[in-house]
Amino acid sequence: MNVELFLFYAFATLAIGSALLVVSLKNIARALFLFFVVLFAMAGLYLFALADFVAITQIMVYVGGVLILLLFAFMLSNKELLNDLQQTTGSLFSLPTWKVLPLILAFLGIMIYGIIEWQQSTPAWMTTAIQNNTVIKSTDNNIHQLGIKFMTQYVLPFEVISIFLMMALIGASHLSRKDLQK
Amino acid sequence: MITLTHFLVVSACIFCIGLYAVLAKKNAIMILVGIELMINAAILNFVAFGKYDKINYGGQIFALFAIVLAAAAVAVGLAIILNVYRYYKTVNPDQIRELKD
Numbered sequence: 687m688n689v690e691l692f693l694f695y696a697f698a699t700l701a702i703g704s705a706l707l708v709v710s711l712k713n714i715a716r717a718l719f720l721f722f723v724v725l726f727a728m729a730g731l732y733l734f735a736l737a738d739f740v741a742i743t744q745i746m747v748y749v750g751g752v753l754i755l756l757l758f759a760f761m762l763s764n765k766e767l768l769n770d771l772q773q774t775t776g777s778l779f780s781l782p783t784w785k786v787l788p789l790i791l792a793f794l795g796i797m798i799y800g801i802i803e804w805q806q807s808t809p810a811w812m813t814t815a816i817q818n819n820t821v822i823k824s825t826d827n828n829i830h831q832l833g834i835k836f837m838t839q840y841v842l843p844f845e846v847i848s849i850f851l852m853m854a855l856i857g858a859s860h861l862s863r864k865d866l867q868k
Numbered sequence: 869m870i871t872l873t874h875f876l877v878v879s880a881c882i883f884c885i886g887l888y889a890v891l892a893k894k895n896a897i898m899i900l901v902g903i904e905l906m907i908n909a910a911i912l913n914f915v916a917f918g919k920y921d922k923i924n925y926g927g928q929i930f931a932l933f934a935i936v937l938a939a940a941a942v943a944v945g946l947a948i949i950l951n952v953y954r955y956y957k958t959v960n961p962d963q964i965r966e967l968k969d
Contacts, residue, residue, distance in 0.1 A: 854940035
């Protein structure tokens with residue numbers, strides 16, 4: 687077993703194991719800090735798909751921004767920590783565990799079956815890419831290429847998403863302001 | 869040699885864990901964490917397939933777009949959760965029963 691495969695399996699088990707712990711822990715603060723580990727392990731997995739810039743962006747945006755926001759929201763709604771264990775029944779969401787687990791396992795089974803079925807025939811665009819040798823290699827300068835693509839081929843989605851992000855941030859700060867009229 | 873199947877299986881597992889969090893959790897913040905896990909699984913798929921697309925770099929670029937969209941969704945979602953908490957004094961979606969003022 688070579689080092690690359692070993693590291694991939696290490697990152698994969700780290701990601702899946704800590705994700706399982708995140709959803710099974712009762713203490714939300716601990717779960718959020720474990721979510722940190724999941725995001726780092728996922729960034730490591732992106733590196734194995736030769737997407738270095740996506741991995742760095744994942745660390746900067748998720749760990750630096752999203753996780754801090756989640757921790758803030760958790761600490762501002764801290765009263766929930768006390769009555770977290772209370773039982774509620776009868777609703778669409780928050781099904782009991784014995785109902786959710788078979789559902790999730792069935793879904794996982796369907797996905798694995800789909801992957802196995804899909805493996806029988808590789809898509810045409812992938813085989814042509816392998817034949818023409820246009821597969822991303824580890825020696826390529828990805829960030830250079832991504833910058834050129836963002837400013838030429840994908841410039842319209844890039845501008846649209848920047849305006850969308852500004853709208854979302856203005857909306858979020860508008861929603862969370864204090865109401866002074868009342 | 870790491871094949872595409874490795875990535876697909878890992879991302880299927882992460883997606884199902886996220887789905888479990890969305891379905892089973894009683895706290896709105898943990899539901900948001902579950903949605904983030906599902907988005908991360910989708911990004912892993914994008915990146916794994918994007919390895920075979922050197923001409924357009926479609927997978928990596930849409931992975932970056934998905935990260936930005938997820939960040940915006942979390943910002944707006946947390947603002948809504950905090951407002952709901954201020955109004956109802958709970959973040960349990962079961963106990964939030966009315967939309968009117």
